[in-house]
Amino acid sequence: MIELLKELCLLDGVSSCEDEVRNYIVNRVTPIADEVKTDAIGNVMVFKKGKKRADKTIMLMAHMDEVGLMVKSITEEGYLKIANVGGIDARVLPGTRVKVGANKLAGIIGMKPIHLVSPEERTKTPKITSLYVDIGAADKASAKVELGDVCAFESPPLDFGNGFLKAKAIDDRIGCAVLIKLIEEVPACDCWFVFSVQEEVGTRGAFSATHIIKPDIALVVEGTTAADRPDMKPYQQVCAPGNGVVIPFMDGGTIYDRELFERLRDICESNSIKWQTKEFVSGGTDGGAIQRSLGGVKTAGIAAAVRYIHSPACVIKKDDADSMLELARLFLGSY
Numbered sequence: 181m182i183e184l185l186k187e188l189c190l191l192d193g194v195s196s197c198e199d200e201v202r203n204y205i206v207n208r209v210t211p212i213a214d215e216v217k218t219d220a221i222g223n224v225m226v227f228k229k230g231k232k233r234a235d236k237t238i239m240l241m242a243h244m245d246e247v248g249l250m251v252k253s254i255t256e257e258g259y260l261k262i263a264n265v266g267g268i269d270a271r272v273l274p275g276t277r278v279k280v281g282a283n284k285l286a287g288i289i290g291m292k293p294i295h296l297v298s299p300e301e302r303t304k305t306p307k308i309t310s311l312y313v314d315i316g317a318a319d320k321a322s323a324k325v326e327l328g329d330v331c332a333f334e335s336p337p338l339d340f341g342n343g344f345l346k347a348k349a350i351d352d353r354i355g356c357a358v359l360i361k362l363i364e365e366v367p368a369c370d371c372w373f374v375f376s377v378q379e380e381v382g383t384r385g386a387f388s389a390t391h392i393i394k395p396d397i398a399l400v401v402e403g404t405t406a407a408d409r410p411d412m413k414p415y416q417q418v419c420a421p422g423n424g425v426v427i428p429f430m431d432g433g434t435i436y437d438r439e440l441f442e443r444l445r446d447i448c449e450s451n452s453i454k455w456q457t458k459e460f461v462s463g464g465t466d467g468g469a470i471q472r473s474l475g476g477v478k479t480a481g482i483a484a485a486v487r488y489i490h491s492p493a494c495v496i497k498k499d500d501a502d503s504m505l506e507l508a509r510l511f512l513g514s515y
Contacts (some may be wrong), residue, residue, distance in 0.1 A: 181278040181361060182345065182498050188353035192279060192332035194248030195381045198222055201244040205356065205375055209363050222377040223389040228362075230369040234515050239395035240362070240508065241386065241440055241466050242355025242402065243379035246348065247490045249278065249313070254387045258317030260287070260325060263308065266380030270308045272491040280315060281329035287313040318405050333492040343498050344421070350494035351403035352379065354484050358401050358505050360409075368513035380468050383433075386466035391475040397440070397478050397515075400467040401508060403494070404428065404458065404483035419485040421497035424454030425504045426483040430461050433468030440480035447510045453503050456485070482507055 185425040193201035196354055202224055210216050215227040224244070247266030256262055260280065278287045291311050313331060317323040347353075359373045372393050376385035390398070408420035419426045427444045448455040469477040485506055487495040 181357060181501055184360060185345070185350070185354055185357040186347065187335055188266055188356055189347035192334050193246050193349070194242050194250075194330040196377045197246040197330050198377050202375070205244070205360065208251040208360060214408065219388050219392055221388045223385045224323065224375040225389060225393060225447045226363055226373040226375075228367055228371060228373065230367040232369050234369040234371070236396035236515065237372065237394060237476065238369065238512065238515060239374055239390070239393050239398045239474075240359055241374040241376055241389070241398060241400050241470065243376045243385065243466060244356060245350070245380050246332070246353075251280070251313070251325055251327055251329045253327065254269065254323050254325060255312070255332060256320050258315070258323045259290075260313040260315065260323070261309075261411070262313055262331065265330060268490055270306050270311065273308075274306065274474060274489075276492050278313060278331040279334050280331045281429060283307045283324070285315050287315045287331065290314045294354060299398050301319055307470050319375050328514045332371060335492040344495055346493050346495050346497050347497050348492050348494060349491050350484070350486050350496055352401075354403050354496065354501055354504070355401035357501070358508050361505055362508060362512070368509070371512055376466055383464070383466045383469035383505065386478055387473060390421055390470045390477060394474060395477055398467070398470045398480070399440075399471065399485045399508065399511060400465045400479065400481040401504065402465050402481060402483040403486040403496070405463050405487060405489050406485035406487045406491065407460070407483075408487070419456050419458050421485045421487055423446075423456040423485065423498060425500060425507050426485055428457055428458045428481050428483065430465075431458065431463050431465065432461065433464030434471055434479065434481070435437035436467065436480050437478040440478055441496060443514060444482060444507065444511060445482060447507060448512060449482070451506070451510060453507055455507070
């Protein structure tokens with residue numbers, strides 16, 4: 181599970197440019213799936229027959245895309261001015277290594293050096309408009325970059341500490357890893373597994389896929405915000421790596437189905453799976469788009485608590501990933 185997650189995190193898939201991740205998933209699951217199809221927006225939809233036929237159409241969804249940056253202009257000196265793709269705090273960007281465009285040009289995100297920053301500027305968070313990507317170009321003509329090229333973080337996975345993993349794009353390659361592992365085994369019942377696009381810029385892929393699959397029940401498999409820092413008040417800490425799989429009852433975009441929430445909770449309690457819920461309502465997932473589609477879809481979610489989410493150095497406790505997989509497996513077994 182963890183080795184698969186590391187492979188997925190090494191791939192680049194900034195929203196609207198998920199091709200690398202999509203190709204990896206399609207190549208891996210096609211030989212063992214009963215049906216694989218993509219739609220016009222780029223979602224991958226995989227059907228796998230289970231040990232029994234489900235009475236309802238069940239869909240599990242994880243998103244392939246990650247946050248990143250997009251080139252919006254090139255200066256005469258060859259620096260790249262950038263815009264966010266997805267929600268990124270500009271404070272994590274200066275000094276970060278990135279890969280630019282299809283050719284993966286090496287770049288460094290730069291800003292005004294400390295020696296030239298005024299006392300007033302030092303007290304303010306840098307704005308994305310004050311940052312740029314330095315690719316070592318001599319001038320604009322030699323930049324070899326097109327407007328609209330995306331920049332992905334370069335941050336190889338790292339095992340560290342007491343069972344922790346650092347990598348970029350854990351949100352939501354951890355969900356993709358869970359779905360792939362379930363496809364590679366024989367699930368307890370028939371299921372559609374959807375790898376969606378453009379979640380980070382408005383859950384756009386989820387709308388399309390839900391209208392194609394027409395599920396009765398949906399489970400979103402995600403990474404979610406952990407804020408277990410010592411300077412945060414307990415009620416603000418949301419959830420914490422190492423405290424088990426997260427089963428949210430609500431976030432910024434969805435009030436999850438009560439019956440499904442209780443089903444997931446009871447599965448954990450009955451099978452000694454460590455679990456927690458979000459103690460601070462924040463964030464949003466594909467669940468909001470799924471729940472509002474068609475005539476309404478019963479929707480639930482499970483997630484791993486991710487420190488420093490939407491940054492080049494997301495952090496999870498590896499045991500939580502295994503708990504997510506086990507809960508998703510048993511959830512399918514409950515139908």
